[in-house]
Amino acid sequence: MPVLTSTYPGAPWWQFNGHIQTIAPAFRKLKPLPWRRERLELADGDFLDLDWLDTSTEHLVILSHGLEGHSRRPYMVGMAMAFRQKGWSVLAWNCRSCSGEMNRLPRLYHHGDVEDIGAVVAHALQTHPWRIVVLVGFSMGGAMTMKYLGVQGRQLHPAIRMGIGFSVPCDLEAGAQALDAPANVLYRKRFLKALRKKIEFKNQQHHLGLDLHRFRQIRHWRDFGEWFSAPLNGYRDASAFYYASSCRHFIATTAVPLYIINADNDPILTSACTPTTLARQHPLIFVEQPAEGGHVGFSLSRSVHTWAEIRAVTLAETCVRRESLRLSSNLDR
DSSP, X not given: OOOBOOOXXXXXXXXXXXXXXXXXXXXXXXXXXXXXXXXXXXTTSOEEEEEEEOOSOXXXXXXXXXXXXOTXXXXXXXXXXXXXXXXXXXXXXXXXXXXXXXXXXXXXXXXXXXXXXXXXXHHHHHHSOOSEEEEEEETHHHHHHHHHHHHXXXXXXXXEEEEEEESOOSSHHHHHHHHTSGGGHHHHHHHHHHHHHHHHHHHHHHTOOOOGGGGGGOOSHXXXXXXXXXXXXXXXXXXXXXXHHOGGGTGGGOSXXXXXXXXXXXXXXXXXXXXXXXXXXXXXXXXXXXXXXXXXXXXXXXXXXXXXXXXXXXXXXXXXXXXXXXXXXXXXX
């Protein structure tokens, strides 16, 4: 399909560049939601913490957060609010180590980890006879979502109708190169600080024998991938890790529509992170590239919701309308 023309009207006037459009939405003040937490025990002995917003509907949205995020981040809460207001049930899950309690095993999580999102989806489908399930992911969570849907292909459960990703690094190597830009030092340092604490804990807890002095030698994000991400996740080197974690290698086999929405002024994504060429050739892959929005930003003037929240609900509601038409057609026969 052609690349879609974006409906995003642009950021508020005072958010005049991609960095401000990225940072400002993280300080949104939103009302707490009545989450119901559930612990999902995994087959490998680890666990995931899931947060639910229950309604009486047969429609469910599953939300996946970004790198070092969690279910209570404003972008997750805002999206949950938007879907709940439309009557959807919401499941916001936390990657290993991200729920406020460290996970048990030596491993953490990564962009290409489809086993955990697969376990979450399978568990959700066992809890209730959902008629429509939509997956929404942000940044890393978007990459996980897209790869999962691509890997599942035609084996996907029929209730799952769509995947939506905002600020998705479809090519992880290109994303790593973008993080190395001088203007992105703030994001790079923030990610490294948080991940270093977790890796130091894991190294001590499980006697992994990692050379933690190498943290001082990191000059490029790829160094982190080579010395820590790859070995912790069972890959021989950063190249193998980046390939397996780049959803662009897997999404062509999707059996449901995928919407990848990346802003042109996203400071930590490059054009290589957005599969525009594939979207022009593939009937189920849609790319939308607003001129503005930053990274997981997309603020709107005088609106409690971001444009991303409104856009995701609008896309998901098309599934509801199609289902209603299908049921009406069946009744008329």
